[in-house]
Amino acid sequence: MVEVFKPTSLAEALRIRADKHAIPFAGGTDLMVRFRARDGMAPSFKSPILFVDALPEFNTIRMFNGGLKIGASLPLSILAGDRGAVNGGTGTGATSGVVPDAAVLATIPGVLKAAAAEVGAPALRNRATIGGNLANASPAGDSIAALYALSAEIILVSLSGERMIPIEKFILGPGEISLKEDEIIHTIHIPAPLPDWTYWRKVGTRRANALTKISLAAAASIKDGRVESCSFAFGAVGPRVIRVHEIESLLQSRFPVVQEAKLKEIIAEAKKFASSMITPIDDQRSTAKYRKTVALNLIGDAIASLVEELKLGD
Amino acid sequence: MIRLRINGLEREVEIPHPMYRLLDVLREDIGLTGAKEGCGEGECGACAVLLNGVLVNSCLIPASQVDEADILTPEGLAETEAGKLLAKCFTECHGAQCGFCTPGMMMAAAELLFTNRKPTEVEIREALAGNICRCTGYDMIIDAVQLATERGANIW
Amino acid sequence: MKSISQSIPRPDGMAKADGSALYVADLQFDGTEGGRSPDGAVALGSESGLSKDMLLGRFYRSPYPRGKIRRLQLPECPPGYHIISAADIPQGGKNEIPMAASRDMPCFAENEIRYAGQIVALVAGPDAYEIERLIRAIELEVDETPVVKNIDEALALKGGAIHGEDNIFCRVDLDEGEVDEVFAGAASVVEGVYETGFQEQFYMEGQGLIAWRTGNKCGVRGSMQCPYYVHHAVSHVLGLKHDEIRVIADTIGGGFGGKEDYPEIMGAPLAVASWVSGKPIRMLMDRVEDMAFTSKRHPSRCVYRSALDSEGRILAIDATVDLDGGAYETYTKIVLMRAVFHSLGVYAIPVFRIRGRGIATNTVPSGAFRGFGAPQSLFGIEMHMEEIARRNRCEVLDYKRNYFLKKGDTTVTGGIFRDEIILDKLIAEAERLSGYSGKRIKLGRGKGQGIGMSFILHGCGFTGDGEQKIIKGKAVLKKHRDDKVEILCAAVDFGQGPQTTFRKVVARVLGIEPNTVIFNYPDTDFVPDSGPTVASRTIMIVGYLLQKAAEELKAIWVEGEEQVVEQNYQMPPGMSWDQERLRGDSYATYGWGVNVCEVELDFLTWETKVIGAWAVFDVGRAVDHRVVNGQIQGGMSQALGYGAMEKLEVDSKGQFRQITMADYMVPTSVDFPRTEALTVDNPYLYGAFGAKGMGEMVHDGGHAAFAAAVEQACGKACTTIPLVPETLMEIMEA
Numbered sequence A: 001m002v003e004v005f006k007p008t009s010l011a012e013a014l015r016i017r018a019d020k021h022a023i024p025f026a027g028g029t030d031l032m033v034r035f036r037a038r039d040g041m042a043p044s045f046k047s048p049i050l051f052v053d054a055l056p057e058f059n060t061i062r063m064f065n066g067g068l069k070i071g072a073s074l075p076l077s078i079l080a081g082d083r084g085a086v087n088g089g090t091g092t093g094a095t096s097g098v099v100p101d102a103a104v105l106a107t108i109p110g111v112l113k114a115a116a117a118e119v120g121a122p123a124l125r126n127r128a129t130i131g132g133n134l135a136n137a138s139p140a141g142d143s144i145a146a147l148y149a150l151s152a153e154i155i156l157v158s159l160s161g162e163r164m165i166p167i168e169k170f171i172l173g174p175g176e177i178s179l180k181e182d183e184i185i186h187t188i189h190i191p192a193p194l195p196d197w198t199y200w201r202k203v204g205t206r207r208a209n210a211l212t213k214i215s216l217a218a219a220a221s222i223k224d225g226r227v228e229s230c231s232f233a234f235g236a237v238g239p240r241v242i243r244v245h246e247i248e249s250l251l252q253s254r255f256p257v258v259q260e261a262k263l264k265e266i267i268a269e270a271k272k273f274a275s276s277m278i279t280p281i282d283d284q285r286s287t288a289k290y291r292k293t294v295a296l297n298l299i300g301d302a303i304a305s306l307v308e309e310l311k312l313g314d
Numbered sequence B: 001m002i003r004l005r006i007n008g009l010e011r012e013v014e015i016p017h018p019m020y021r022l023l024d025v026l027r028e029d030i031g032l033t034g035a036k037e038g039c040g041e042g043e044c045g046a047c048a049v050l051l052n053g054v055l056v057n058s059c060l061i062p063a064s065q066v067d068e069a070d071i072l073t074p075e076g077l078a079e080t081e082a083g084k085l086l087a088k089c090f091t092e093c094h095g096a097q098c099g100f101c102t103p104g105m106m107m108a109a110a111e112l113l114f115t116n117r118k119p120t121e122v123e124i125r126e127a128l129a130g131n132i133c134r135c136t137g138y139d140m141i142i143d144a145v146q147l148a149t150e151r152g153a154n155i156w
Numbered sequence C: 001m002k003s004i005s006q007s008i009p010r011p012d013g014m015a016k017a018d019g020s021a022l023y024v025a026d027l028q029f030d031g032t033e034g035g036r037s038p039d040g041a042v043a044l045g046s047e048s049g050l051s052k053d054m055l056l057g058r059f060y061r062s063p064y065p066r067g068k069i070r071r072l073q074l075p076e077c078p079p080g081y082h083i084i085s086a087a088d089i090p091q092g093g094k095n096e097i098p099m100a101a102s103r104d105m106p107c108f109a110e111n112e113i114r115y116a117g118q119i120v121a122l123v124a125g126p127d128a129y130e131i132e133r134l135i136r137a138i139e140l141e142v143d144e145t146p147v148v149k150n151i152d153e154a155l156a157l158k159g160g161a162i163h164g165e166d167n168i169f170c171r172v173d174l175d176e177g178e179v180d181e182v183f184a185g186a187a188s189v190v191e192g193v194y195e196t197g198f199q200e201q202f203y204m205e206g207q208g209l210i211a212w213r214t215g216n217k218c219g220v221r222g223s224m225q226c227p228y229y230v231h232h233a234v235s236h237v238l239g240l241k242h243d244e245i246r247v248i249a250d251t252i253g254g255g256f257g258g259k260e261d262y263p264e265i266m267g268a269p270l271a272v273a274s275w276v277s278g279k280p281i282r283m284l285m286d287r288v289e290d291m292a293f294t295s296k297r298h299p300s301r302c303v304y305r306s307a308l309d310s311e312g313r314i315l316a317i318d319a320t321v322d323l324d325g326g327a328y329e330t331y332t333k334i335v336l337m338r339a340v341f342h343s344l345g346v347y348a349i350p351v352f353r354i355r356g357r358g359i360a361t362n363t364v365p366s367g368a369f370r371g372f373g374a375p376q377s378l379f380g381i382e383m384h385m386e387e388i389a390r391r392n393r394c395e396v397l398d399y400k401r402n403y404f405l406k407k408g409d410t411t412v413t414g415g416i417f418r419d420e421i422i423l424d425k426l427i428a429e430a431e432r433l434s435g436y437s438g439k440r441i442k443l444g445r446g447k448g449q450g451i452g453m454s455f456i457l458h459g460c461g462f463t464g465d466g467e468q469k470i471i472k473g474k475a476v477l478k479k480h481r482d483d484k485v486e487i488l489c490a491a492v493d494f495g496q497g498p499q500t501t502f503r504k505v506v507a508r509v510l511g512i513e514p515n516t517v518i519f520n521y522p523d524t525d526f527v528p529d530s531g532p533t534v535a536s537r538t539i540m541i542v543g544y545l546l547q548k549a550a551e552e553l554k555a556i557w558v559e560g561e562e563q564v565v566e567q568n569y570q571m572p573p574g575m576s577w578d579q580e581r582l583r584g585d586s587y588a589t590y591g592w593g594v595n596v597c598e599v600e601l602d603f604l605t606w607e608t609k610v611i612g613a614w615a616v617f618d619v620g621r622a623v624d625h626r627v628v629n630g631q632i633q634g635g636m637s638q639a640l641g642y643g644a645m646e647k648l649e650v651d652s653k654g655q656f657r658q659i660t661m662a663d664y665m666v667p668t669s670v671d672f673p674r675t676e677a678l679t680v681d682n683p684y685l686y687g688a689f690g691a692k693g694m695g696e697m698v699h700d701g702g703h704a705a706f707a708a709a710v711e712q713a714c715g716k717a718c719t720t721i722p723l724v725p726e727t728l729m730e731i732m733e734a
């Protein structure tokens, strides 16, 4: 029978993690499905379990140097701005009843909020956490695509201290992350400046409670009517979320564009860059061809929306 | 041994396994079979309960994780004024056909109305999006929640 | 007096809403012999199969899809555990599941395997872990043969025939006039191929049964639509007499046909296990097992060829209707009959040839699902009419109108449409609600928006003389001494409403309150065989028997006395049927409907969005508006799911690829808008208060209306469902 631990402090959690190599367990929405057993049998966990949902500091969200720091166990319902969660206490770490500051919630970048809001359905979002979504490292993980677009940094802690790692280095492959056996994800840091424009489009198998077939998360900072920096990240089109840096340099400080023809040219070029990087697969949810075609279509949509934003700023 | 407050009563439960599910505690140990297992994977909402007032799928929660928590099940909801009203509205509007999704729907509807006294149809649909119903096409469930919104002005 | 259609609160609603309704997984032994639940509705004692030491049962299923069984080695069983296989079928019993005309499916695989997941053995015992261990210890050796995954491979006889010499389980052919002659003289011919996929019933409560033995009696209870079907199957497999079997239907969490045949397939081996071991055994399927191995809707391929004259009028139709029956015939012949008999839809076509085939493959045996063949062929004819109208450059509704059936017309089997056909009224209402014709013109073609209309007819009750010859339905009303009236029949309420409507019918005749009428879930020890709860027959046939019984009871009513009246089914006068030649009145009467669906198409992602759904039906008379509209809305949601998102494919072993709720997509509350539902009265003389069957036709047309709307939106022909975005992309890029 597996051992379970319910630490009440971070220090205790880290000690157990180091001694027992226990699996961090937050909302359990991935773990309970992965280790699901048949009727009459207990979930088939083999390693010790470390509940990290109730650690108070894991349930916080706060401003930090113009960016945001999000505790690993913050439930997605809070990021999504679901009514129930904000007004009624939190789901994960439910016993804590933490209600974050409304002013802080208002700063959550649109792309992250929208991505979180499209994860599963309300009851699921009340338990599912951002840290869990990240650590699960599914190429279809919705908050992951958003965090790529936001150039998030992951803060990992262990008894020997803290380290910070960019999300692109943290995620190694499907279900594979750069996490040492004694480490826990502590915080997700979204560095300043928070973006002025974001884009989120998820194509799922239906309108709610659906896993992602393809997604595009994008963000940009705008200065003097020009794109200062931007990012385009695609979900579910390869073994990892794919950020196409070439598109970003293509768009940087190129705008505003007025002529249609020029815009078309830029979009075509952006698609070319993406096309060489996107290598989706056929599976029970969709086809490689569909995923690729739609991913490319979404680039055009996103760039057009960015250009709209620049015009408005004029 | 874990302690839970279930429908207002303190219960101590000897769980056979540390990762034993909350749904099994309710159904097998306490004998509260209102919450149903439709999928066991968090997809259908048939097992929904309120955990410290928040809607969750009890098939995805190890009971030991929520030791000391407050749980409201469909049976507990049914004892409250809000639950009685909702049940009446579901019955009048024919929001329940086979009824298998209904207890979970009641929980989701209750949570919605507790936090949003006057939801729009879109908000109702979104709040119920994690509860699959194969019988009704949802329309009469929406009718029931709308009727409960009207009639329960002083409850919610 | 209030109209019978005026809705009443559902009598079964409160128990379902407050969580007290007991489904098979909820049943707990109450410690008595013959105890019942507090409301008296549910049997809880040991006599009805419950006990403290109820064993857990689980199937061992073949991992191989096809081949001869070389060896089956069962492990040593520890005390208290049982492994049951074909060898355990008692003397006098047969290793066959008896279904309609077919006997080909064994209870336990014995000589050959025909699909991955076929039941080979059943392991029962107290502990799930030990059962799992025993299942893993079973050794099955099979000489494998190449797998037939679909109709094409079946017709190519890949790996040799699975069934007979040609893989054809059954044929249903219809001929009228000289088809070849007409085609030879036609000005033009329009041809189209129309395909539909598998569809999962997706009842929310998985399959679940309990079997037990008391002395020389075998019992089965649980989630089922047809207690007497299970009764019959158990009697056949165990070789027991009628009164040696007891079957109880419990509260059931949805069926849609999925609990018509499967409880026989699952209940027979479970009964054998319980009979041999002497122990009560409960078997509950989890979602994955249920989705992977229980019967689905038959995939279909219909080919329609129409001969047109120089004005574009249809002279003749030559059609084939092929259904993928899966590994065993089971109910395929009857499904095929319904598919063929509905294959010309609501249109009067003077000359036709229709060839229907039920085809054997190595997939899970296809089975019953709401509509039972009609949703498949109606999709074919409706999409074909769209195509012909397009060729003729004329509005499809105007074109279809030329062919609408009228009272007195002949049916495809040479019977007569005896009752008034009110399609024009239904269309007028559908137009009023949806604004169809105006939108159809305004939205243009290929511009991302579209609206489609489909037409439905659905034969009510069993096909042909099934009611008279096979079912012989019987219903009873019993007045107790306290003057409380009890309904005794085998009809099950799986959500479609007889708990409400039957009570209303009886109460209305007797002038009593509906909720005073007792109507428990059927128990074959107490209720007569009023037939299975299928074929849209419940309110029309059984309801009518109850109405007649109530009228008789009213006439002889004596206060304070126990009185029993019985009614037996009689074929309506004038109806005739020749089962050999398939000629005559294939159905006593028909329900009719018009469905309209409006969509928007996203050209970036090829996602469709339904923005309006309307459904107008002639159900005879609605015995309860909310019951009927609830069927209409639920049926529309399933049909739209069928048309838009419910993709179910097979892999290289013929096994389903979408076997979790995360992968098989049914509509959620945010996928489709409200279905505006309406009925127009057209009472039927031999149905309860004028009611006709309607539970299935609500699933007959939504997918075709959707596909027609998508055709308009994308400007291309859409002949295959489901029209998932991946498919639409292929269509639009072709």
Ligand SMILES: Cc1cc2nc3c(=O)[nH]c(=O)nc-3n(C[C@@H](O)[C@@H](O)[C@H](O)COP(=O)(O)OP(=O)(O)OC[C@H]3O[C@@H](n4cnc5c(N)ncnc54)[C@H](O)[C@@H]3O)c2cc1C
Binding pocket: A023, A024, A025, A026, A027, A028, A029, A030, A031, A032, A033, A052, A072, A073, A118, A119, A120, A121, A124, A127, A128, A129, A130, A131, A132, A133, A134, A135, A136, A140, A141, A142, A143, A179, A183, A184, A185, A186, A209, A210, A211, A212, B041, B042, B043
């Ligand atoms: C019905 C359903 C629908 C879903 N829909 C979507 C969807 O639409 N989009 C989507 O992106 N996802 C979806 N998911 C998956 C989503 O719920 C999870 O990815 C969730 O966010 C994981 O969070 P959790 O807290 O539940 O993780 P857990 O299950 O607790 O853990 C997941 C992984 O993260 C690790 N972990 C957790 N916390 C930490 C930590 N602090 N440090 C290190 N490792 C940690 C665990 O060890 C485990 O490997 C769905 C799941 C279900 C069941």
Ligand code: FES
Binding pocket: B036, B037, B038, B039, B040, B041, B042, B043, B044, B045, B046, B047, B048, B057, B058, B059, B060
């Ligand atoms: S049983 Fe828990 S969500 Fe389906």
Ligand code: FES
Binding pocket: B095, B096, B097, B098, B099, B100, B101, B102, B132, B133, B134, B135, B136, C204, C253, C254, C495
């Ligand atoms: S009423 Fe049957 S699933 Fe909702």
